Amino acid sequence: MSFRYPPSMRHLINELSKLPSIGEKSAARLAYHLLAKDIPLARSLASSLVEAAENTKLCVHCFFLTEADACSLCTDGQRDRHSLCVVEKPADVFALERSGGFRGVYHVLHGVWSPLKGMGPEQTKMGQLMSRLSRASKGEAQQDDPLQEKPSEMILATGATVEGDATALYLANVASELEISVTRIAQGIPKGGDLEYADELTLNLSLEGRRKI
Amino acid sequence: MSFRYPPSMRHLINELSKLPSIGEKSAARLAYHLLAKDIPLARSLASSLVEAAENTKLCVHCFFLTEADACSLCTDGQRDRHSLCVVEKPADVFALERSGGFRGVYHVLHGVWSPLKGMGPEQTKMGQLMSRLSRASKGEAQQDDPLQEKPSEMILATGATVEGDATALYLANVASELEISVTRIAQGIPKGGDLEYADELTLNLSLEGRRKI
Structure with a gap:
């Protein structure tokens, strides 16, 4: 036995x-x-x-988490509705x-284009972003969508990974067809970072992205 | 806002x-x-x-986890009921x-003596161990307790930490009053371990514990 x-x-x-990053031993x-220690916590x-699980759903517009149909960011009239930021999660x-540097509205992709992990555009909310943009361009946006007009800027804030870059490139192409101005967040050495310890790729990116002061 | x-x-x-080793970010x-990804898993x-939480409880004898009153180890007639092993958890x-090296019965302390963490003997199952031993010595053991007689050996298998050692020492004193033979598991370099990378304390312990071959 x-x-x-x-x-x-x-x-x-x-x-x-089955939870991400919890193995058999951590689970035990x-x-x-x-x-054995905290049954009230178990309950x-x-x-x-x-x-x-009952109450949380995805915002019908931006796919952020919400308990209503639209999230608190999409319904907030104080946000700049001509600036759209696209993120992974x-x-x-x-x-x-938290950074406080962005006051516009969002679109959450819930994934990136990652063929190796079997994540195509259809496994993410990329299609929804495209139809959102195209409807906004034609003035046919869904009622209550904060994006009623074509955004004056779409910021691609996917991660600085191969998949994040590929996703950004793909979306930039789509947006250029709709004549939407697109930017990508800067990649370079992080604040407080020492050049000595930065990897070559990051250093090259920070050189490429240099700006006049 | x-x-x-x-x-x-x-x-x-x-x-x-609130779970151990899960911080705010991991929790999020x-x-x-x-x-957002696996609602069926949430349910x-x-x-x-x-x-x-409904079904799991602690064995009335050894305090291992069980769904019955006594655990599968305490009720297993094939175990050597004269050999008792004391563990932390x-x-x-x-x-x-898993090691297969022990065929006796257990007592789980659910903690160690750790004054710094506010864990005294009363926060653990040490008291229960002592009364179990004393009842067994007097032939007054609880019905169905595998420990009906004084064990011929009590192996103290608490961890090789300051608290584990202190707990073992404390229990060894108790057991000596009851004239029970007590052993402590060996501390030394682990199997496959390289002397070069072993810490000084472990090396000293492995020297102290050296045996004739």
């Missing part, structure tokens, strides 16, 4: 280990904590999971909002 | 970040995965949490069972 955890705990470990440690976590919206 | 996730997602992030990443995780039982 091979020795094992009780069935319901094994099941919990199995479910926990979490399950132990939940079942409250379960109910918050159910509640969040909701956490990127947060990072940009 | 400071910008935030929708309320139910924020609540989920909050609950997730997990919540995003559960709510099945919730139900497995509830199910496991259920995962240690697994590690020992």
Whole structure:
């Protein structure tokens, strides 16, 4: 007889280990904590999971997370609705909002173009972005979409990875057909970064992107 | 207005970040995965949490995890009931069972003596171990406890940490009063370990613990 955890705990470990970056051992440690140290947390976590799964959905316009149909950013009349920023995932919206450097509206792709991982444009919200742009260009935007007109600028803020660059290039092509002005966020050495420790590619990018002061 | 996730997602992030070794950012990443990528997993995780919280309890004898009153190790008549191994946590039982080197019964402390972390003997199952030993010595063991008699050997398999050592020392004193033979698992360089990379303390311990071959 091979020795094992009780069935319901094994099941919990199995479910926990399906989470990203949680392996079998971490899952066992979490399950132990939940079942032997903090049963109230197990119960409250379960109910918050159910509640969040019931209530959280994607914004019909920008695909950010929301509990209403449209998210708080799309319905905020104070935002600049002529500036559109395209990001990979909701956490990127947060990072940009924390920076305070952008006051426009967003479109969240929920992925990037990554053929190696089997992620084509159709697995992301790229198609929705294109139809959003094309409708805005024709003045046929969905009611309540903050993007009622063609944006004066579309900022491509996908990550500085091969996939992020490829996605940006693809979207830039689409936008140029619609005559939308497109920019890409700068790549270079990070604030506080030491040139000595920067990799060659980053240094080259920071040289290419140099600006007059 | 400071910008935030929708309320139910924020609540989920909050609950997730109460788990050991899950910070705010990991919690947000997990919540995003559960709510935007894999809602079925959110639901099945919730139900497995509830199910496991309902069904899992600690063995009345050894405090290992079980769904019955006594665990599968305590009820297994094939185990050597004169050999008792004391460990810190259920995962240690697994590690020992995987090693195959021990065929006796266990006592899980669920903690160690750690004054700095506010863990005294009363926060662990040390008291239960002592009364278990004393009852077994007097022939007054609980019905069905595999430890019906004083064990011929008690192996202290707490971790090789300051707290693990202190706990072992404390238990060794208790056991000596009951005239129970006590051993401590060996500390030294691990199998496959290179002396060059071993720390001084481990090397000293491996020298102290040297044996004739």
